[in-house]
Amino acid sequence: MTQEINEVISPHEELLSETSGVDEETVDLFIDLVEAGARDGLIVAMEDYHPADMADVFEQMPRQTFNTAVKLLDDMLPGDTIAELSEDLRIDALNALSDKVVADVLGELDSDDAALLASDLEDDRQERVFEQINATDRAAIETSLNFDEETAGRLMQRDFVAAPEFWTVGQAIDHMRSTEDLPEPFFEVYLVDPGFRFVGAVPLSVLICAPRETLLSDLGVDISAAVKPDMDQEEVAYIFQQYNLASVPVLDEAGRLTGMITVDDMVDVIHQENKEDMLALSGVRDGGSYQSVWDAVQSRAPWLGVNLFTAFIVSGAISIFEDTLTEIIALAVLMPVVAALGGNAGSQALAVTVRAIAERDMQGARAGRAVRREFLTAMFNGVVFSVGVGLIALVWFKDPQLSGVISVAMFSTFIWAGVSGVLVPIGLEKLGADPAVASSVFVLTSVDIVAFSSFLGLATAVLM
Numbered sequence: 310m311t312q313e314i315n316e317v318i319s320p321h322e323e324l325l326s327e328t329s330g331v332d333e334e335t336v337d338l339f340i341d342l343v344e345a346g347a348r349d350g351l352i353v354a355m356e357d358y359h360p361a362d363m364a365d366v367f368e369q370m371p372r373q374t375f376n377t378a379v380k381l382l383d384d385m386l387p388g389d390t391i392a393e394l395s396e397d398l399r400i401d402a403l404n405a406l407s408d409k410v411v412a413d414v415l416g417e418l419d420s421d422d423a424a425l426l427a428s429d430l431e432d433d434r435q436e437r438v439f440e441q442i443n444a445t446d447r448a449a450i451e452t453s454l455n456f457d458e459e460t461a462g463r464l465m466q467r468d469f470v471a472a473p474e475f476w477t478v479g480q481a482i483d484h485m486r487s488t489e490d491l492p493e494p495f496f497e498v499y500l501v502d503p504g505f506r507f508v509g510a511v512p513l514s515v516l517i518c519a520p521r522e523t524l525l526s527d528l529g530v531d532i533s534a535a536v537k538p539d540m541d542q543e544e545v546a547y548i549f550q551q552y553n554l555a556s557v558p559v560l561d562e563a564g565r566l567t568g569m570i571t572v573d574d575m576v577d578v579i580h581q582e583n584k585e586d587m588l589a590l591s592g593v594r595d596g597g598s599y600q601s602v603w604d605a606v607q608s609r610a611p612w613l614g615v616n617l618f619t620a621f622i623v624s625g626a627i628s629i630f631e632d633t634l635t636e637i638i639a640l641a642v643l644m645p646v647v648a649a650l651g652g653n654a655g656s657q658a659l660a661v662t663v664r665a666i667a668e669r670d671m672q673g674a675r676a677g678r679a680v681r682r683e684f685l686t687a688m689f690n691g692v693v694f695s696v697g698v699g700l701i702a703l704v705w706f707k708d709p710q711l712s713g714v715i716s717v718a719m720f721s722t723f724i725w726a727g728v729s730g731v732l733v734p735i736g737l738e739k740l741g742a743d744p745a746v747a748s749s750v751f752v753l754t755s756v757d758i759v760a761f762s763s764f765l766g767l768a769t770a771v772l773m
Contacts, residue, residue: 331358331365339366343378351378352385364393372401379405388414392422400429408434412441415450419466419492421574424453461545462538464578465559465568468492472525474500474508479521481511494573496555499566500529506564507535535560538567542578547669549575582667585745619754626758630765633772639706640768643715648760650694651722655756656749658683658730663745666738680731687727695719714771718764725759726752 342351355363367375367390379386379402391402391414403411403426411430415423415438427435427450439447449467456462469492472481481498485491497510509529519528534548535558548557549572559568627634627644634640662679665671671679699716703709733751734744 331362331369336366336369339378340370340374343370343374343381346381348381348385351382355387355390360387360389361393363387363390364395368395368398372398376401376405383407384410384413386414388418388426389422392418392425396429399426403429408437409441412438416442416446419468420446420449420453420568421464421466421570423450424463427454428458456538459542460538461536461540461542461559461570462568464542464545464570464574465538466492466571467568469499469558469566469569470495470497471499471501471505471566474502474524474526474529476525477521478516478519478523478525478528481516481525482521492569494571495569496571497532498525499558499569500525501566504563505566507532507558507560507566510558532558536570537562543582543667545570546575546578546582550579550668615750619750622754623757623761627761627765629762630769633765633769637711637768637772639708639711640765643702643711644761644764646698647715647718647722647764648757650698650719651726651756651760652753654687654690654723655726655730655752658687658727659734659748659752662731662734663748666734666744671735671738676735680728680735683727683731684724687723690727691720691723694723710771711768714767715764718760718767721763722756722760726756729755 339351339354342354358366367378370378375398383406386402386406391399394402406414411426415426418426423446427438430438439451442450452467453463453465468490470485470488472484476484485498495513497512498516499507500509500511502508508531509526510532511525511528511530515528534552534554536545536548538559538561545557548554554572556569556571558566559570561567662671662683665679695716698719699712702715703712706712729752733755734748737744737747737751
């Protein structure tokens with residue numbers, strides 16, 4: 310077996326010495342190790358890679374190869390690597406491992422990551438696994454699972470460093486040095502009163518520079534950005550971004566310190582929320598690299614069905630002017646120009662507005678400023694492009710009236726696209742709907758109706 314391992318690794322020795330990322334050659338190395346059944350070699354090779362990079366390697370393998378790798382590694386598959394996997398592969402890995410191995414994995418992870426993996430287990434198996442975890446870890450995981458998904462309670466880790474506010478710097482440092490399992494990472498020492506209520510925090514950078522006899526209460530800074538466990542993760546992400554935080558304490562209703570959330574988890578949340586908004590604007594879900602054709606069809610067909618319905622609404626608007634189109638064929642040639650430019654203008658305003666709503670930039674007077682900005686932007690673009698389109702139509706068809714009709718229709722469409730692109734998502738957000746999911750169908754359909762109706766209506770009035 311040692312000879313087989315050397316035969317696989319030898320051609321890749323230079324690669325293993327420069328593990329700065331994941332590329333095709335890296336993936337090929339691990340595929341070769343798995344196919345050779347080189348368990349020891351696989352374990353050694355994995356030591357040179359960050360868990361997130363190893364997760365990328367596994368995600369780029371053929372799925373059957375990944376499943377083989379999980380069975381080959383078994384109890385040597387690191388828990389932090391499993392936690393970094395995409396949801397479908399994470400579930401595959403947990404299903405392939407025994408209850409005992411999964412229990413060991415949950416026990417070695419921070420409570421937030423352990424809760425993430427535990428939530429992927431079926432209820433009956435979850436109970437079997439919990440029976441093999443020590444009472445302290447089980448209580449922490451179960452507490453996290455009691456909170457809804459995508460809330461602060463699910464994100465928080467229950468391991469943190471807290472000290473009485475009357476301690477000195479020396480006492481706090483000695484306490485941390487004598488503690489074996491400090492949370493990783495942590496950035497502040499939280500200060501609590503005798504009732505374990507949060508009263509402030511001391512950044513580690515301040516702590517290590519202060520004299521040993523200094524009271525922690527003299528160094529503590531108030532953190533008013535503490536969060537409650539039931540707060541939505543998007544709200545938590547906004548707090549991190551707004552106040553440039555590295556971590557934030559989680560307090561219960563009585564103000565007692567129950568956990569903390571660190572910025573490494575917030576980076577994942579911000580990325581996830583941005584991705585969800587982007588996909589929602591197109592009416593699709595994240596498929597992952599192993600999504601089947603049938604799953605893709607199921608996730609996209611409903612949105613296409615909605616678009617089919619709205620397309621017939623637009624077609625109905627066009628059919629009103631059937632006689633005009635029959636008489637003036639040039640209108641059919643120019644119609645897509647008005648609708649396409651208007652649709653793009655609406656999509657631009659919509660994308661900017663949805664992003665601004667997510668970043669809390671559409672509250673109060675800022676919403677009014679955004680509406681004015683989009684109106685003036687649409688007006689300026691409308692003037693520029695309506696003149697341009699009118700001149701092209703004049704050169705093409707040698708008809709000044711037709712040129713004037715398409716110019717006016719283009720200007721009107723731009724104004725509507727800009728205004729609806731900002732008002733529709735703001736209105737939906739006020740009604741409690743997710744503007745990222747629901748806005749595009751309203752904006753794009755209305756822009757098409759305005760584009761075709763204004764163009765064909767003016768043509769009917771002027772040219773017929």
